[in-house]
Amino acid sequence: MEYFENLLGPxxxxxxxxxxxxxxxxxxxIGVAYLTLAERKVxxxxxxxxxxxxxxxxxxxxxxxxxxxIADGLKLLTKEIIIPTGANKFLFIxxxxxxxxxALAAWAVVPFDPNLVLANVDAGLLYVLAIxxxxxxxxxxxxxxxxxxxxxxGSLRSAAQIVSYEIAMGFALVGVLMMAHSLNLVEIVxxxxxxxxxxxxNWVPLxxxxxxxxxxxxxxxxxxxxxxxxxxxxxxxxxxxxxSGMAFAVFFLAEYANMILVSTLCATMFLGGWLSPIPGLPDxxxxxxxxxxxxxxxxxxxxxxxxxxxxxxIMRLGWKVFIPVTLVWLLVIGGWMQTPYWLWxxxxx
Amino acid sequence: MSFQSTVFWVFSAILLFxxxxxxxxxxxxxxxxxxxxxxxxxxxxxMLLEAEFLAITLVLVYVGAVxxxxxxxxxxxxxxxxxxxxxxWDYLVPALVVAGVMVAEMAxxxxxxxFQLEGFPTPDAKAAGYSNxxxxxxxxxTDYVYAFEIAAVILLVAIVAAIALTxxxxxxxxxxxxxxQIAVRRQDRVxxxxxxxxxxxxxxxxxxxTGSD
Numbered sequence: 001m002e003y004f005e006n007l008l009g010p011x012x013x014x015x016x017x018x019x020x021x022x023x024x025x026x027x028x029x030i031g032v033a034y035l036t037l038a039e040r041k042v043x044x045x046x047x048x049x050x051x052x053x054x055x056x057x058x059x060x061x062x063x064x065x066x067x068x069x070i071a072d073g074l075k076l077l078t079k080e081i082i083i084p085t086g087a088n089k090f091l092f093i094x095x096x097x098x099x100x101x102x103a104l105a106a107w108a109v110v111p112f113d114p115n116l117v118l119a120n121v122d123a124g125l126l127y128v129l130a131i132x133x134x135x136x137x138x139x140x141x142x143x144x145x146x147x148x149x150x151x152x153x154g155s156l157r158s159a160a161q162i163v164s165y166e167i168a169m170g171f172a173l174v175g176v177l178m179m180a181h182s183l184n185l186v187e188i189v190x191x192x193x194x195x196x197x198x199x200x201x202n203w204v205p206l207x208x209x210x211x212x213x214x215x216x217x218x219x220x221x222x223x224x225x226x227x228x229x230x231x232x233x234x235x236x237x238x239x240x241x242x243x244s245g246m247a248f249a250v251f252f253l254a255e256y257a258n259m260i261l262v263s264t265l266c267a268t269m270f271l272g273g274w275l276s277p278i279p280g281l282p283d284x285x286x287x288x289x290x291x292x293x294x295x296x297x298x299x300x301x302x303x304x305x306x307x308x309x310x311x312x313x314i315m316r317l318g319w320k321v322f323i324p325v326t327l328v329w330l331l332v333i334g335g336w337m338q339t340p341y342w343l344w345x346x347x348x349x
Numbered sequence: 350m351s352f353q354s355t356v357f358w359v360f361s362a363i364l365l366f367x368x369x370x371x372x373x374x375x376x377x378x379x380x381x382x383x384x385x386x387x388x389x390x391x392x393x394x395x396m397l398l399e400a401e402f403l404a405i406t407l408v409l410v411y412v413g414a415v416x417x418x419x420x421x422x423x424x425x426x427x428x429x430x431x432x433x434x435x436x437x438w439d440y441l442v443p444a445l446v447v448a449g450v451m452v453a454e455m456a457x458x459x460x461x462x463x464f465q466l467e468g469f470p471t472p473d474a475k476a477a478g479y480s481n482x483x484x485x486x487x488x489x490x491t492d493y494v495y496a497f498e499i500a501a502v503i504l505l506v507a508i509v510a511a512i513a514l515t516x517x518x519x520x521x522x523x524x525x526x527x528x529x530q531i532a533v534r535r536q537d538r539v540x541x542x543x544x545x546x547x548x549x550x551x552x553x554x555x556x557x558x559t560g561s562d
Binding site (some may be wrong): 091122131135136140144159163 | 385401408418482518
């Protein structure tokens with residue numbers, strides 16, 4: 001490493017940071033590819049089907065199905081990107097870029113280990129909230145620039161939905177903030193360390209907020225049963241109805257990268273990040289991976305189980321159920337912390 | 350020129366360009382998007398000033414929420430560009446007056462001679478572990494708690510007033526009560542009747558092999 005440092009001189013920090021970014025984004029992209037396969041397989045089994053079971057590598061029987069994401073990717077790469085005549089060309093191309101940017105940029109502050117984080121910034125939680133709140137622009141601009149009624153309806157639905165659920169999500173995160181006395185994601189995980197293993201984590205004292213965050217996360221990523229922005233049976237494919245080829249693939253990548261991001265944040269803030277659930281076992285990155293996989297499985301399970309929400313019911317759930325629940329629980333937590341019966345950590349400072 | 354001042358000039362140029370395009374763009378949606386760019390760039394400038402809390406809040410509140418609602422409304426308007434251009438010259442004079450006053454105000458402060466800004470030392474750069482957010486939180490909730498609470502109450506009053514002014518309950522609105530929907534039992538909707546089987550009249554029975562299914 002020192003050899004490279006001398007070789008590159010002042011350019012070294014830039015190169016090293018870029019290398020770290022690639023080290024995060026590359027596994028993420030592979031994760032996205034195999035999440036699509038996992039989704040089709042899991043939902044397949046839940047519906048007593050097999051799911052993709054043909055494409056394999058080198059004709060190996062036991063790898064059947066594993067080549068499917070690669071085949072899908074190649075197919076989308078070779079397809080033509082059609083730009084509708086009435087579309088705004090610049091914004092039409094910009095929209096998928098704007099939707100994948102936040103899905104990747106937010107990973108900068110996600111800690112994988114006590115020392116393994118790209119940027120250990122103090123305002124990490126705020127940064128994540130701010131960056132993920134920009135994700136809605138991709139959807140809105142895609143809907144408007146397509147100059148299509150279905151796309152436009154989809155983008156309007158999505159805009160209202162994401163703005164509504166962001167409030168509940170923000171309030172749920174205020175609870176995490178009160179527990180950790182810090183906005184730093186590494187500190188938030190460290191604070192959850194306790195002698196009771198999984199019971200020391202934030203999901204126990206913040207249980208209603210954990211649920212609100214999880215469900216808002218599903219709504220924020222436009223996943224079933226909150227996928228009214230796409231709503232195949234109502235508005236064809238919603239905001240990306242006019243997109244094809246790689247432009248569509250980028251939207252797809254962004255959706256799945258966002259799913260992984262929300263699951264990772266959920267695992268970090270409520271499920272103890274890299275901490276081990278059983279006292280005595282060593283902490284480490286594999287625990288985080290297992291927790292993320294569990295939350296992602298929930299995402300797939302929801303999709304296979306619930307029918308799509310009606311639009312007014314989505315709004316009602318966000319505004320009339322989630323926001324009051326989080327507000328009340330904030331008061332409960334705040335009051336409880338002041339009493340000697342507080343069981344998690346040091347309580348009031 | 351140091352790296353930081355290079356970044357400052359680049360972001361300032363982008364900010365000025367975006368702000369100019371907000372008022373010159375012909376299409377209101379483009380104007381709104383340029384405003385988003387302007388907000389994002391000024392957040393970056395604040396970040397350079399080590400005001401990370403303000404910078405991130407600007408992105409979170411204005412880019413993430415306010416401008417989304419702005420775009421939401423602007424996109425739904427049926428825009429007639431010629432009518433928007435009407436009265437451009439009539440508005441120009443008062444706009445120039447307002448702009449002139451604003452420039453004069455900012456110049457008085459920024460030029461420094463009037464307020465003797467030269468007398469103030471440049472603040473030292475903070476150490477790496479310094480948390481802007483924590484300091485701000487302490488200040489707001491201890492020293493300035495009353496001012497902060499009053500500001501919050503004023504905002505709340507504004508929210509309530511806005512809703513109270515625009516809320517209009519129509520008598521013919523139909524709505525659902527989810528509590529009642531959940532409370533529905535099967536016997537409210539379906540009645541199962543026990544009855545003996547009936548045979549269809551012979552004429553209506555389809556002939557074997559010719560009936561469609």
